[in-house]
Amino acid sequence: MRAYNFCSGPATLPETVLLQAQAELLEWQGQGASVMEISHRSPAFDRLAAEAEQDLRDLLAIPANYQVLFLSGGASQQFAMVPMNLLEPRPQADYLNSGIWSEKAIAEAQRFGDITDIAALTVEDGQYRLTEPGGWALNGLASYLHYTPNETISGVEYGFIPPAGQVPLVADMSSTLLSRPLDVSRFGLIYAGAQKNIGPSGLTLVIVREDLLERSLAFTPNIGRYQIHAEHASRYNTPPTFAWYLAGLVFKWLKAQGGLTAMAERNARKAHKLYAAIDASDFYSNPVHGSCRSWMNVTFRLADAGLEKRFLSEAEQAGLLALAGHRSVGGLRASLYNAMPEAGVDALIEFMREFERGV
Ligand SMILES: *Cc1c(COP(=O)(O)O)cnc(C)c1O
Numbered sequence: 001m002r003a004y005n006f007c008s009g010p011a012t013l014p015e016t017v018l019l020q021a022q023a024e025l026l027e028w029q030g031q032g033a034s035v036m037e038i039s040h041r042s043p044a045f046d047r048l049a050a051e052a053e054q055d056l057r058d059l060l061a062i063p064a065n066y067q068v069l070f071l072s073g074g075a076s077q078q079f080a081m082v083p084m085n086l087l088e089p090r091p092q093a094d095y096l097n098s099g100i101w102s103e104k105a106i107a108e109a110q111r112f113g114d115i116t117d118i119a120a121l122t123v124e125d126g127q128y129r130l131t132e133p134g135g136w137a138l139n140g141l142a143s144y145l146h147y148t149p150n151e152t153i154s155g156v157e158y159g160f161i162p163p164a165g166q167v168p169l170v171a172d173m174s175s176t177l178l179s180r181p182l183d184v185s186r187f188g189l190i191y192a193g194a195q196k197n198i199g200p201s202g203l204t205l206v207i208v209r210e211d212l213l214e215r216s217l218a219f220t221p222n223i224g225r226y227q228i229h230a231e232h233a234s235r236y237n238t239p240p241t242f243a244w245y246l247a248g249l250v251f252k253w254l255k256a257q258g259g260l261t262a263m264a265e266r267n268a269r270k271a272h273k274l275y276a277a278i279d280a281s282d283f284y285s286n287p288v289h290g291s292c293r294s295w296m297n298v299t300f301r302l303a304d305a306g307l308e309k310r311f312l313s314e315a316e317q318a319g320l321l322a323l324a325g326h327r328s329v330g331g332l333r334a335s336l337y338n339a340m341p342e343a344g345v346d347a348l349i350e351f352m353r354e355f356e357r358g359v
Pocket residue numbers: 009073074075076077101148150151152172173174175193194196
């Protein structure tokens with residue numbers, strides 16, 4: 001029996017995708033072998049790669065002057081690859097700091113250049129709130145501006161794309177890419193670890209504007225150069241082929257759901273009903289201002305924090321998994337990525353009401 005899994009990552013995958021992978025596990029598309037057991041340079045894998053890229057391009061309407069890379073190493077590897085590849089023409093970059101993931105990106109980038117850490121988050125009346133862009137002292141000569149559109153740990157999300165002027169905008173979209181339509185042309189580079197909203201762990205997507213491919217710092221190793229990965233169609237070395245295959249199945253599933261406009265409607269509805277349930281009760285609370293509440297990661301607390309352990313264990317017995325907050329902040333968190341059905345959110349809300357009544 002599959003439970004509703006609210007894990008922040010690796011996260012739940014669409015059941016139909018898992019069933020298809022199960023059916024094809026031993027023998028894939030007439031190859032006499034699993035997709036895991038064939039060459040990443042075979043014509044069959046070429047077809048898989050081309051289809052996955054095209055489906056992603058269709059979903060996000062990615063302009064032709066952007067390359068799509070299927071890499072390994074996770075978003076954390078991008079924390080280093082971004083500065084190694086983009087800190088030109090000047091070794092200066094601006095980073096909006098809105099939480100723990102931005103801080104990690106900043107700490108890594110500081111190894112490579114002069115990084116300005118711009119406070120983008122405040123606490124007002126006990127609530128997290130993003131600061132107004134007018135108050136950010138942006139460096140018009142920076143090589144790029146980096147931000148984290150959705151802070152997975154605190155559940156803070158930008159409802160707008162930061163104004164970057166002529167400076168290339170770089171975004172860590174690990175926990176929000178594909179949750180809604182996106183104007184890719186506003187960005188210089190987008191990266192996302194797959195294990196939140198795309199597929200299984202091991203795969204990282206990079207969408208990069210072609211004119212940014214030739215800026216790598218001289219010492220950057222080949223394995224860390226976007227240009228090298230682009231020239232080799234993401235197969236400079238052996239990529240995570242099974243994760244790539246599963247992400248391709250997820251892209252087809254998203255198209256069958258009606259694409260990202262349909263996902264956005266569903267995701268907004270899921271998040272709003274959970275926030276509404278939290279707001280309607282004095283028993284639960286959410287620490288994020290309404291202007292920047294995440295659709296993907298809903299954080300909440302119990303008025304009596306001593307009850308959180310019991311909440312988690314009874315939730316698990318009720319088939320609602322992985323509702324603990326990140327180990328660094330505690331509390332509770334429900335991750336509502338694309339693959340979480342609305343019925344899972346309804347079941348969670350029902351459980352929360354019953355738990356409140358029962359204590
Ligand atoms: C999960 C996450 C990361 C870290 O991803 P890894 O793939 O484990 O390196 C980075 N940024 C954000 C926003 C995340 O949600």
